[in-house]
Amino acid sequence: MFDNQKGSNLPVINSEMSEAEINRMMESACEASNFLKAISHEGRLMILCHLATGEKSVTELEQLLSARQAAVSQQLARLRSEGLVEPRRDGKTIYYSLTDRRAVQILDVVYELFCKKG
Amino acid sequence: MFDNQKGSNLPVINSEMSEAEINRMMESACEASNFLKAISHEGRLMILCHLATGEKSVTELEQLLSARQAAVSQQLARLRSEGLVEPRRDGKTIYYSLTDRRAVQILDVVYELFCKKG
């Protein structure tokens, strides 16, 4: 039903692909699934959404998410280790901001698909 | 850095939002994260990619993924329960196809971001 004819730009995967091409594809799938795992967590998703409107301190995020300090900090650590966010220290507080355009692009689509529907 | 000024259509989340709006947003985030969890698995991601080129039988998918029957079947069950794929029986074999345009759209972006880069 929703296949390539319908405006998708997805690759055609066929049996003529070389082993090298298959391997590259598997690697990409692995990379992509790690990325998706990083953002497929309600709290982390909300953090990314909030950061999309500009940098926020950890305390601000705690309040916005009604979550505990340790939890938010851990979620930020995960996002940091995936290279999706970046800390900036100003005195005692640390501000986080998005660093990865991929996060923004996916977020855009996700928002479009899950938040704008009736 | 990557905030709304940069072409993103993400919502501005501010303190003037009503509680109802916040709740709706939390619900959407939950729904979205379930969806993302469903596709953030290397095997399921590959299944979706393969189905993007047209329907495939379970046996075909087993071969394409070099995975065992039970594993593929379980992954399909998960995708089915999320409403992302749909089975069609023809005799003894069952063909799966994509049913959710959201999967295709996300896949498109993911492919763009993870497979087309240098």
Add this chain to the structure above:
DNA sequence: TCTACATATTCAAAGAAGCGTATATGTGAA
């Protein structure tokens, strides 16, 4: 220096996810 505050890290416990083996279901053909 000591204290308070903001954030990070560690670690154990709880929970969820994925996998393999075995078994069940459904279908067509003999």
Add this chain to the structure above:
DNA sequence: TTCACATATACGCTTCTTTGAATATGTAGA
């Protein structure tokens, strides 16, 4: 009906993820 094939499900096991509690680090100010 019986058999073989395609697929699905159940169950136990292992591994990954998330969380809370406690503790550590880093910074500013007294």
